[in-house]
Amino acid sequence: MSDFTMPSLGADMDSGTIVEWLVKPGDHVQRGAPMAVVDTDKAAVEIETFQSGVVGDLLVEPGQRVDVGTPLATMLAAGEAPSAAPVSVGKAKRPRARRVPPPREAAAPVPPAVPREAEVAAAAPPAPSPPLRHHAAELGVDLASVTGTGTHGRITRRDVDAAAHRPRVSPYARRLAEELGVDLAAVTGTGTSGTVRAEDVRAAAHARPEVPPVSTEAPRSDRATIAALMSRSKREIPHYYVATTVDMHTVVSWLRDTNRDRSVAERIVPAAALLRAVALAARRMPQLNGFWVDGVFVPGEDVHVGVAISVRRGALVAPALRHAADLELPVLMQALRDLVGRARSGRLTRAELADPTLTVTDLGDQGVEEVFGVIQPPQVALVGIGRLVERPWAVDGLLGVRPLVRLSLSGDHRATDGYTGARFLATIDDLLQHPEAL
Amino acid sequence: MSTTLVETTYREAMREAMREAMQRDERVFLMGEDVGAYGGCFAVSLGLLEEFGPERIRDTPLSESAFVGAGIGAAIAGMRPIVEIMTVNFSLLALDQIINNAATLSHMSGGQVSVPVVIRMTTGAGRQLAAQHSHSLEGWYGHIPGIKLLAPATVEDARGMLWPALQDPDPVLIFEHGTLYPMPGSLAPDAAPVDISRAAVRRPGKDVTLLTYGGSLPKVMAAAEELATTGIEPEVVDLRVLRPLDDETIVGSVRRTHRAVIVDEGWRTGSLAAEITTRLVEQCFFDLDGPVQRVCSAEVPMPYAKHLEEAALPQVATIVAAARQVVSG
Amino acid sequence: MTPDQARSLVSKQIRFIVPDADLDGLPPDADLRRTLELDSLDFLEFVERLSKDAGVRIDEDDYPSLATMESCQAFLAARTAASD
Numbered sequence: 001m002s003d004f005t006m007p008s009l010g011a012d013m014d015s016g017t018i019v020e021w022l023v024k025p026g027d028h029v030q031r032g033a034p035m036a037v038v039d040t041d042k043a044a045v046e047i048e049t050f051q052s053g054v055v056g057d058l059l060v061e062p063g064q065r066v067d068v069g070t071p072l073a074t075m076l077a078a079g080e081a082p083s084a085a086p087v088s089v090g091k092a093k094r095p096r097a098r099r100v101p102p103p104r105e106a107a108a109p110v111p112p113a114v115p116r117e118a119e120v121a122a123a124a125p126p127a128p129s130p131p132l133r134h135h136a137a138e139l140g141v142d143l144a145s146v147t148g149t150g151t152h153g154r155i156t157r158r159d160v161d162a163a164a165h166r167p168r169v170s171p172y173a174r175r176l177a178e179e180l181g182v183d184l185a186a187v188t189g190t191g192t193s194g195t196v197r198a199e200d201v202r203a204a205a206h207a208r209p210e211v212p213p214v215s216t217e218a219p220r221s222d223r224a225t226i227a228a229l230m231s232r233s234k235r236e237i238p239h240y241y242v243a244t245t246v247d248m249h250t251v252v253s254w255l256r257d258t259n260r261d262r263s264v265a266e267r268i269v270p271a272a273a274l275l276r277a278v279a280l281a282a283r284r285m286p287q288l289n290g291f292w293v294d295g296v297f298v299p300g301e302d303v304h305v306g307v308a309i310s311v312r313r314g315a316l317v318a319p320a321l322r323h324a325a326d327l328e329l330p331v332l333m334q335a336l337r338d339l340v341g342r343a344r345s346g347r348l349t350r351a352e353l354a355d356p357t358l359t360v361t362d363l364g365d366q367g368v369e370e371v372f373g374v375i376q377p378p379q380v381a382l383v384g385i386g387r388l389v390e391r392p393w394a395v396d397g398l399l400g401v402r403p404l405v406r407l408s409l410s411g412d413h414r415a416t417d418g419y420t421g422a423r424f425l426a427t428i429d430d431l432l433q434h435p436e437a438l
Numbered sequence: 439m440s441t442t443l444v445e446t447t448y449r450e451a452m453r454e455a456m457r458e459a460m461q462r463d464e465r466v467f468l469m470g471e472d473v474g475a476y477g478g479c480f481a482v483s484l485g486l487l488e489e490f491g492p493e494r495i496r497d498t499p500l501s502e503s504a505f506v507g508a509g510i511g512a513a514i515a516g517m518r519p520i521v522e523i524m525t526v527n528f529s530l531l532a533l534d535q536i537i538n539n540a541a542t543l544s545h546m547s548g549g550q551v552s553v554p555v556v557i558r559m560t561t562g563a564g565r566q567l568a569a570q571h572s573h574s575l576e577g578w579y580g581h582i583p584g585i586k587l588l589a590p591a592t593v594e595d596a597r598g599m600l601w602p603a604l605q606d607p608d609p610v611l612i613f614e615h616g617t618l619y620p621m622p623g624s625l626a627p628d629a630a631p632v633d634i635s636r637a638a639v640r641r642p643g644k645d646v647t648l649l650t651y652g653g654s655l656p657k658v659m660a661a662a663e664e665l666a667t668t669g670i671e672p673e674v675v676d677l678r679v680l681r682p683l684d685d686e687t688i689v690g691s692v693r694r695t696h697r698a699v700i701v702d703e704g705w706r707t708g709s710l711a712a713e714i715t716t717r718l719v720e721q722c723f724f725d726l727d728g729p730v731q732r733v734c735s736a737e738v739p740m741p742y743a744k745h746l747e748e749a750a751l752p753q754v755a756t757i758v759a760a761a762r763q764v765v766s767g
Numbered sequence: 768m769t770p771d772q773a774r775s776l777v778s779k780q781i782r783f784i785v786p787d788a789d790l791d792g793l794p795p796d797a798d799l800r801r802t803l804e805l806d807s808l809d810f811l812e813f814v815e816r817l818s819k820d821a822g823v824r825i826d827e828d829d830y831p832s833l834a835t836m837e838s839c840q841a842f843l844a845a846r847t848a849a850s851d
Binding site for chain 1: 696723724725726727728766
């Protein structure tokens with residue numbers, strides 16, 4: 001059995017910090033089971049084991065930052081004995097539904113008394129996700145004491161917040177906080193028993209502290225991480241660029257019509273249609289959907305479109321809209337909203353961070369008409385989308401005005417050439433002329 | 439018109455007010471126990487009998503129910519009596535007259551009868567008069583619709599509140615705190631009548647509103663001075679009118695300072711302070727930065743021994759402490 | 768709805784999306800999307816929240832009326848008056 005090591009969660013990640021162990025020595029784990037919560041510089045993410053077995057010794061304490069590849073825990077085959085007494089797991093909080101039997105002394109491992117699946121199925125609500133448990137730990141909430149109000153009794157973030165020791169807040173302070181947009185959970189109260197008063201809210205509004213990073217260098221390292229990645233990309237990848245102008249008239253009118261019958265929550269924006277078209281085109285032309293690794297092109301197992309999202313404070317993440325080619329447009333729209341929301345609050349999954357097979361950067365809202373982006377290694381393509389503009393256009397031989405968008409492709413010349421890139425863009429254009437099929 | 443101010447006292451100002459009223463309006467007369475020959479238990483009407491004669495300065499029998507009733511009758515008949523009840527403690531014997539006659543007759547008669555009586559009463563504690571003679575019942579009377587309540591706390595108000603009270607077609611009760619009579623002050627010789635519907639900001643401030651009335655005002659002003667030396671700027675509001683309360687001034691002040699301390703010499707339970715607290719909760723809850731504080735008398739019959747009476751009453755120290763509590767708390 | 772109420776409502780929704788927006792310093796005729804750097808998803812969320820909070824229907828055709836704080840106020844006043 002090989003050790004469980006710190007995985008790479010992105011091309012740009014060299015190290016990570018264990019936030020919380022999700023298993024204890026002696027736990028039986030199946031392939032794919034979450035082992036720990038790791039903080040990269042961008043998000044708190046679960047990491048899974050790729051082998052089934054029994055957890056041996058935990059080698060790294062929570063809070064320790066280690067390089068990618070560092071052994072985090074030893075793994076034993078079923079039947080092997082762990083080499084030492086169980087290592088302390090630190091202050092991980094255990095929700096009720098977790099499968100773990102009580103810790104045992106170093107001895108021949110015993111299979112769990114009840115199969116995991118049956119335990120979970122036996123009227124226990126779904127376990128809270130690791131980011132939620134991270135949040136609860138931060139607030140000092142014991143999840144075992146929280147009643148879940150979500151589906152099947154799932155504990156939601158709101159439940160955790162409600163259970164957190166919330167200081168009292170004076171009515172005036174509460175009103176002021178809402179007006180000034182101050183998050184009361186982040187305000188330190190200076191009244192008796194930590195009561196939050198108006199001046200505390202004002203102080204918080206003026207200070208506007210940065211979201212406290214888990215690592216003290218986090219904001220800087222975002223920039224540094226991006227810098228390293230961009231440099232590597234330009235150093236290693238021979239970029240070529242092709243671009244085309246797409247007549248968006250059909251898409252825009254079609255969207256306008258369907259959106260009339262949709263509630264605001266269900267409305268579809270042009271960006272979603274563009275992403276869908278890119279995904280479908282990527283499925284049709286798989287040579288642009290994959291990775292350049294050790295001198296060869298490795299196609300992606302499916303189309304996972306990376307969406308470049310600016311998170312406030314100048315950082316950028318490009319998590320994957322997974323299986324985008326299989327998501328019907330309304331579903332993709334909701335998935336996109338959800339992804340952007342979670343990206344901005346730092347709640348992306350490992351899979352989302354690691355899996356993009358190609359990336360789309362949409363800077364249309366920033367006002368530029370054309371984008372030539374830098375490919376994110378090891379991907380081989382990046383699609384740039386500019387601003388939707390009304391411009392004169394030839395329509396049936398006459399001069400008309402049409403909504404147009406400039407699409408560009410940055411391609412890795414080792415994997416594809418301009419001809420392929422051009423066909424890719426033409427495919428996207430084609431798909432956009434038949435929005436009802438998106 | 440003379441502009442030189444005259445040095446006077448609260449007592450003399452009230453006397454002057456009565457004198458002026460009787461000179462201006464022949465319907466006005468004073469009645470009560472010992473108001474004539476004795477010159478008034480607290481010497482407020484000293485010299486008035488000699489000036490106006492026994493028809494207009496009338497000594498009454500020792501029966502509050504009877505003479506308050508007679509005063510109500512005189513008012514119904516068209517006179518403008520000033521009925522002096524020696525102290526609010528004795529007004530208990532005339533409660534039926536005040537509450538069931540004075541307060542109600544206008545309503546029960548459908549407006550055919552009005553009762554323009556003014557009842558003056560000495561009120562409060564602090565002079566070692568013990569349990570039966572130290573009540574502050576302004577809060578009780580404040581509960582009754584049909585009457586107006588005034589609490590002059592300054593020389594100016596003592597001088598100026600009586601005339602408009604006499605002009606009012608409905609019963610008005612004026613509460614004069616016993617410790618205020620010797621209070622010195624300056625007035626213009628022809629001081630004008632004052633408004634009897636509004637509270638007054640006696641000291642503008644920003645950190646906390648100190649609300650009070652009557653005999654507690656000097657203590658509150660002193661407390662404000664002390665607080666100011668420690669960097670807390672209190673705003674002092676003298677209620678002046680206890681019924682109807684001037685919500686606009688009271689709530690307006692607390693909206694600005696976000697903190698309130700109410701100093702009320704009555705017992706805290708079911709007090710005027712309780713009523714004001716509720717109004718603040720109703721009208722400016724979302725402006726309150728902390729709970730409303732009340733500084734009231736201890737919930738005991740008023741002690742006779744000096745040190746116990748002092749301990750039972752609101753004092754500068756307890757007012758300061760309450761203000762600090764709500765500012766920092 | 769009065770202009771002040773409208774302004775307050777609009778500000779509240781913006782604050783959900785851009786917590787540190789400086790709305791006091793925002794000129795009434797400044798383009799909201801550009802000044803506050805709202806992308807299409809941000810704007811959609813803004814419309815959704817505004818529609819829910821103000822209790823009015825907002826169609827895509829109404830989007831141009833929501834360009835500035837000023838136009839938002841006028842739009843909300845008209846839309847809420849119409850539904851009275």
